[in-house]
Amino acid sequence: MCSERQATVIRKTKETNIEVELLLDGKGAADIHTGVPFMDHMLTLVAGHGFLDLRIHAEGDLEVDAHHTIEDLGICLGKALNQALGSKEGIKRFGCAYVPLDEALARAVVDLCNRPFLAYRVSPKESRTGTFDVHLLREFFRALVLHSGMTLHIDLLAGIDAHHVAESICKSFAKALDQASSPEPRLQGRVPSTKGLL
Numbered sequence: 001m002c003s004e005r006q007a008t009v010i011r012k013t014k015e016t017n018i019e020v021e022l023l024l025d026g027k028g029a030a031d032i033h034t035g036v037p038f039m040d041h042m043l044t045l046v047a048g049h050g051f052l053d054l055r056i057h058a059e060g061d062l063e064v065d066a067h068h069t070i071e072d073l074g075i076c077l078g079k080a081l082n083q084a085l086g087s088k089e090g091i092k093r094f095g096c097a098y099v100p101l102d103e104a105l106a107r108a109v110v111d112l113c114n115r116p117f118l119a120y121r122v123s124p125k126e127s128r129t130g131t132f133d134v135h136l137l138r139e140f141f142r143a144l145v146l147h148s149g150m151t152l153h154i155d156l157l158a159g160i161d162a163h164h165v166a167e168s169i170c171k172s173f174a175k176a177l178d179q180a181s182s183p184e185p186r187l188q189g190r191v192p193s194t195k196g197l198l
Contacts, residue, residue: 026053074143095180
């Protein structure tokens, strides 16, 4: 396994300008400025609870709405994860985490398998926290999955408050990703697949 699992991704379009720097084996340091304060908060949680060092600077057409920015953040972070994981030799591959926040409870299950698939079973009773539409998180994770090559299941098991729902989702994803990307010493440089290839 590479000792420095890191990546830099830059994406410039007519809608967004995003730079992501990722260190997979970090301490949870976050320097995040997306122009969407609630998303800054969520990505800071992902870094902190996933023990990723994450620097993200983004500019987007927020005068339209936050959709393009949120989706492109998912694209960039997905690409960075894929690059940082490399061949995926010697990792655990699978991760699962349940995270509560008051009345909210979310479960995230990750498979770093090169088979992009998102199952997102989240129907919050409230859709907005402040000006942020929590349904945009689905677009973020959809883009992240497609560009990282992971299978991701996210289930909201309980929750009323939209802020609590979003936090429990992002924290559970972070914990599951940390688990899945962690070293598995028994693999000794092999990929975690009985087929010999992911």
